[in-house]
Amino acid sequence: MKHLIINASRKYSHINRNIYGHFSEHLGRGIYGGIYVGEDSEIPNIHGIRQDVVEALRYIKVPVIRWPGGCFAEYYNWKDGIGPKEERRRIVNKSWGGVVEDNSFGTHEFLDFCELVGCSPYIVGNVASGTARELSEWIEYINSDDESLMADLRRKNGRDKPWNVQYIGIGNENWGCGGQMRPEYYADVYRQFATCIRTCGGTKPYKIACGADGPDYKWTEVLMRLAGNYMDSLSLHYYTMPGYYTTDEYKWEKKGPATGFDESNYYRTLRRALFIDELICRHKYIMDQYDPDKRVSITVDEWGTWHAPEPGTNPAFLYQQNTMRDAIVAAVSLNIFNSHSDRVKMANLAQMINVLQAVILTEGNKMVLTPTYHVYDLYKGHQDSTLIESYVQQDMIGTEEAQVPAVHVSASEARDGSIRVTLVNLSASESQRIRCLLCSGEYHFASVRYISGEMNDCNEFDKPPRVSVKTMPDIQIEDNSFIIDIPACSVNEIVLR
Numbered sequence: 001m002k003h004l005i006i007n008a009s010r011k012y013s014h015i016n017r018n019i020y021g022h023f024s025e026h027l028g029r030g031i032y033g034g035i036y037v038g039e040d041s042e043i044p045n046i047h048g049i050r051q052d053v054v055e056a057l058r059y060i061k062v063p064v065i066r067w068p069g070g071c072f073a074e075y076y077n078w079k080d081g082i083g084p085k086e087e088r089r090r091i092v093n094k095s096w097g098g099v100v101e102d103n104s105f106g107t108h109e110f111l112d113f114c115e116l117v118g119c120s121p122y123i124v125g126n127v128a129s130g131t132a133r134e135l136s137e138w139i140e141y142i143n144s145d146d147e148s149l150m151a152d153l154r155r156k157n158g159r160d161k162p163w164n165v166q167y168i169g170i171g172n173e174n175w176g177c178g179g180q181m182r183p184e185y186y187a188d189v190y191r192q193f194a195t196c197i198r199t200c201g202g203t204k205p206y207k208i209a210c211g212a213d214g215p216d217y218k219w220t221e222v223l224m225r226l227a228g229n230y231m232d233s234l235s236l237h238y239y240t241m242p243g244y245y246t247t248d249e250y251k252w253e254k255k256g257p258a259t260g261f262d263e264s265n266y267y268r269t270l271r272r273a274l275f276i277d278e279l280i281c282r283h284k285y286i287m288d289q290y291d292p293d294k295r296v297s298i299t300v301d302e303w304g305t306w307h308a309p310e311p312g313t314n315p316a317f318l319y320q321q322n323t324m325r326d327a328i329v330a331a332v333s334l335n336i337f338n339s340h341s342d343r344v345k346m347a348n349l350a351q352m353i354n355v356l357q358a359v360i361l362t363e364g365n366k367m368v369l370t371p372t373y374h375v376y377d378l379y380k381g382h383q384d385s386t387l388i389e390s391y392v393q394q395d396m397i398g399t400e401e402a403q404v405p406a407v408h409v410s411a412s413e414a415r416d417g418s419i420r421v422t423l424v425n426l427s428a429s430e431s432q433r434i435r436c437l438l439c440s441g442e443y444h445f446a447s448v449r450y451i452s453g454e455m456n457d458c459n460e461f462d463k464p465p466r467v468s469v470k471t472m473p474d475i476q477i478e479d480n481s482f483i484i485d486i487p488a489c490s491v492n493e494i495v496l497r
Contacts, residue, residue, distance in 0.1 A: 017383035025070035028317025034353035081106020097316030127171030183222035297345035304357030322370035335410035385412035452490035
């Protein structure tokens with residue numbers, strides 16, 4: 001039996017709701033067919049936006065969505081996506097498959113979608129092939145309530161009131177697809193763009209700079225040293241594949257299948273997911289040298305699993321199935337983000353629908369909620385809560401080449417005083433018996449919701465779901481202690497009241 005200690009008297013940082021954010025790019029079927037089907041579609045929609053998707057995202061309380069990319073953002077001209085749809089410029093999506101992009105889903109459609117979901121928009125500006133003036137005019141179009149040229153153009157296109165968008169990304173992956181820039185060069189370009197972005201309509205932009213690819217600590221050092229005073233946040237990108245890191249170099253293996261993998265692959269994938277804890281620690285250490293007051297946050301605006309595309313699909317569309325392995329990756333990652341919520345203020349899973357580690361898959365009028373979707377359901381109660389102390393007695397499991405902790409935990413206290421514990425069993429085959437010791441407060445019962453299954457279990461179209469949220473009978477708490485048995489390969493939400 002393992003012991004889990006929860007101490008609500010030791011309170012730490014605020015868990016920003018935006019840690020539970022998402023990302024949607026013009027990539028494959030992420031937008032078209034996933035979010036937007038057009039007003040003439042037989043699929044129930046609201047101004048062309050899928051009604052079933054909106055309802056599903058509202059249920060898990062999606063707080064923020066990043067758009068339009070990704071690499072797509074660095075070719076995007078926002079003026080191509082406004083005005084009458086029949087007059088919008090058709091372009092080729094050079095980033096993802098060379099398919100025709102008709103721009104029928106543009107600024108108005110995205111911001112309307114966010115209003116329907118009830119979330120904040122996070123817009124990424126084009127730095128590689130755009131100009132500071134283009135981004136400045138986009139923000140004016142979106143946020144100005146004056147009689148300005150861009151605000152008048154917005155009104156002409158049917159929107160009187162501004163949207164008051166706060167989160168503005170200045171470039172995407174500018175060390176790679178966003179221009180192959182050196183950090184010193186990008187720091188100068190960032191300062192130029194950041195200077196040109198002004199407050200419009202009373203909304204002060206929250207400026208997010210392009211941060212590092214995984215363990216590129218030099219990028220973080222240079223950006224903080226040369227441009228830290230001009231940013232509100234620094235991004236971080238990190239994808240989980242069954243590869244591995246060493247001290248001196250960053251290695252990965254060829255992407256494996258999303259399903260049909262063995263235990264060796266399973267544990268290698270989990271080990272890689274857990275490495276984001278060390279990554280964040282090391283980036284935080286560098287940031288602390290230049291920003292000890294933690295004014296500049298970390299935005300992990302692309303993270304998640306990246307497997308080989310499903311056989312028979314367009315490989316440039318990055319469509320993959322989603323299993324309990326992905327759910328475990330999501331759960332431990334969110335626990336880690338909670339633990340670093342003193343710096344990590346936003347995270348955006350890549351990507352929301354039909355691309356990479358999606359929470360929703362669609363096919364025509366059909367929709368599937370993936371195991372990862374259910375993780376967000378189990379974790380939504382952490383939003384805007386306070387991180388509290390949690391510790392679990394640990395042993396290591398896995399294979400000779402990949403060892404991981406058997407269980408993983410995060411805990412928070414909500415505004416109503418309830419305690420929420422998210423407990424993950426990483427073992428593919430062994431259940432865990434855990435005694436939970438509560439060091440403060442007085443609680444009478446624990447309610448438990450969970451998902452579990454075989455590591456390859458997934459939800460498929462036209463089949464009953466293999467993975468769905470289940471509940472356990474309430475557990476009585478006596479002398480501030482209780483025992484819980486959690487299944488193998490499971491994610492568990494325990495609420496103490």
